[in-house]
Amino acid sequence: MLKAVLALPRTVWLLGLVSLFNDTTSELVYPLVPLFLASVLMAGPKALGLIEGVAEATASLLKLFSGVLMDKRGHAKGWVAGGYGLAAISRPLFYLASSWPMVLALRFADRVGKGLRTSPRDALLAGAVDEGRRGLAFGLHRAMDNAGAVIGPLLAAWLLARGVPIKDVFLWSIVPGIITVVLALGVKEPPVVPATQRPVFSWKLDSFPPAFKRYLAVLALFTLGNSSNMFLLLRAKELGLPDYQVPLLWALTSGVAMVFSTPLSALSDRLGRVRLILAGWAVYGLFYLLLGINGFHALLLWPLFAFYGLFLAATEGAEKALVADLAPRDKLGTAYGWFNLTAGAMLLPASLIFGWLWQGVAVEAAFAFSACCALAAALLLKSWVMRPTP
Numbered sequence: 001m002l003k004a005v006l007a008l009p010r011t012v013w014l015l016g017l018v019s020l021f022n023d024t025t026s027e028l029v030y031p032l033v034p035l036f037l038a039s040v041l042m043a044g045p046k047a048l049g050l051i052e053g054v055a056e057a058t059a060s061l062l063k064l065f066s067g068v069l070m071d072k073r074g075h076a077k078g079w080v081a082g083g084y085g086l087a088a089i090s091r092p093l094f095y096l097a098s099s100w101p102m103v104l105a106l107r108f109a110d111r112v113g114k115g116l117r118t119s120p121r122d123a124l125l126a127g128a129v130d131e132g133r134r135g136l137a138f139g140l141h142r143a144m145d146n147a148g149a150v151i152g153p154l155l156a157a158w159l160l161a162r163g164v165p166i167k168d169v170f171l172w173s174i175v176p177g178i179i180t181v182v183l184a185l186g187v188k189e190p191p192v193v194p195a196t197q198r199p200v201f202s203w204k205l206d207s208f209p210p211a212f213k214r215y216l217a218v219l220a221l222f223t224l225g226n227s228s229n230m231f232l233l234l235r236a237k238e239l240g241l242p243d244y245q246v247p248l249l250w251a252l253t254s255g256v257a258m259v260f261s262t263p264l265s266a267l268s269d270r271l272g273r274v275r276l277i278l279a280g281w282a283v284y285g286l287f288y289l290l291l292g293i294n295g296f297h298a299l300l301l302w303p304l305f306a307f308y309g310l311f312l313a314a315t316e317g318a319e320k321a322l323v324a325d326l327a328p329r330d331k332l333g334t335a336y337g338w339f340n341l342t343a344g345a346m347l348l349p350a351s352l353i354f355g356w357l358w359q360g361v362a363v364e365a366a367f368a369f370s371a372c373c374a375l376a377a378a379l380l381l382k383s384w385v386m387r388p389t390p
Contacts, residue, residue, distance in 0.1 A: 004133070005140055005262065011128040012137045014187050015080075015121060016144035021180040022084055023148030025173045026110075027254065028156050029091045031247040033103065034234045036094070036166050047100045055107040060344020062115030067123065067337025071330070076120035081184040083117025086110075088177030094170040115344070119336040124189060126324040126332050132269055134324050138317035139265025146261060146312070148176075149254030153247035160244040205338065212326040212335070214385040216342045218377050219319075222281060223346035225288075225373025227354035232308075235291055235363070240298040249305050256309025257316070265317030273322040274386055278378050280314030283307065285374040292367025 066079045090109035097103050129137045159169045205213055233246050241249060268276045287308045290296070320339070327335030357366035 004136060004266070008133070008137055008140060009128045011124060011187065011189075012140060014183065015125060016141045018080075018084065018180055018183045018187070019141060019145040020148040020151075021176045021183060022087065023145050024152045024155070025088065025091055025148075025176040025180060027149040027152030027247075027250065028173050028176070029094060029152075029170055030230070031153050031233055031250045032156055032166050032169060033094075033107070034230045035237065035243055035246060036097075036103070051100065051104045051107055054104060054348060055111040059108065059111035059115035060341045060347070062112060063119045063340035063344060064334075064337035066116050067119030067333035067335070067340070070120045070123060070333035075189065076124050076333070077187055077189050079120040080117045080124070080187060081181065083113040083115070084184045085113070085181045086116065087113035088173075088181055091173040091177060092171050095167050097167075115340075118340050119333055122320055122323075122336040122340075123332040124187070126320075126336075127329075131325070134321040135268040135273070135317055136262065136266040138320045139262040142265065142313075142316045143258050143261040146254045146258035150251045150258055152176075153249075153251035153254070156247040157244050157251070160247070207328065207331065208335070208338075209326060211385060212323075215322065215326060215381075216338060218380045218385050219339070220342050220346050221380065222374055222377035223343050224350050224353070225370035225377075226284075226347075227350040227370065228347065231351075231354055231358070231366075232291065232305075235367075236298075236301050236305075238363075239296055239301065241301060249301060252302060253305045253309040253312070256306045257312035260310060260313035261317055264313045265321065268318040268321060273318045273325065274381060276314050276318040277322070278382060280311045280318070281374045281378040281381070283311040283314070285371040285378070287311065288367045288371040288374070292364045292371075294364065 066083075070076050070079060087110045090106050090113065093106055094103070097106060125137055125141055126134060155172065156169055159172065160166070205216075229250075233250060236249055237243070237246055264276060287304065290304055320336070323335050323339045324332060354366045354370065357369055
């Protein structure tokens, strides 16, 4: 395993380092947003659902846009560097936010940056290795991404424990943000091969196989129950976890994902992507059912969130590797655009539904709804998506 990881191309390693520093910046800010909204701006779950849903859903359109343009023009580096740059600029500006609409605007800018870079970056990763190493490549990338997601919350927790105000913590995101942009500018993409015919875009996905279209439909169902992770952190705070421990809890989740992402994603190269995704979605459903129980002791949150890290490790790399398995190689940018658009667009209704069920019905109803979506999607993935096409 170690020899295979070390043998991965320079592009895979450099994009992994970019994600490491970017997620250090992102996860320094991300776990503090629900605390900032609740304790400083006095906004509740509905505002959080609107902020996360609008930001993610709107920005997801850019993931398709950037992926399509990459396939047409053959260039990815500009989208990758520009996307990381916009995110690096927006995060320190949370220091100036004085109302939840300002938080919405900054989260939107951050997610626009993600929308510009994600599909071209995923296409670069998929194109850098052969089919038999896609799971390994995406697993390494997710492992380094999650390493940053460990460092960021640990830094946030350390600053909060030392009495640094939440708003001042946001300013610390400047340094890793600068390193991210510098590394992104160092990525080299393969020479552009002149295309004999430009890919034709179709909203009906005419040039994609039926299995890919079915995969997107099932992904949409799963994502309808996969609202923002900020709700999980808000739930942890509601169950009695101290503010300074909230970033530590998310660091634990990311740490588990970091350790297991590479081996589990590489396992999908041998056992199949679908098996890993099914196992991950089952873990997700059980996690949400347990977290929705009232009276859940705060100490039990630690093993439960570690369990959630296994879901991330089993699915993040395998889901993206499956896209490359199902899509034509000359349309990887567009394929990842559709994948990211589907997942991102559903976050708006997912977050709005979850916030409404939590605040308007009961917290148990919100978490049970998410669990049911995950289990239904797992059944369809097994019985419908991968069925042979007549």
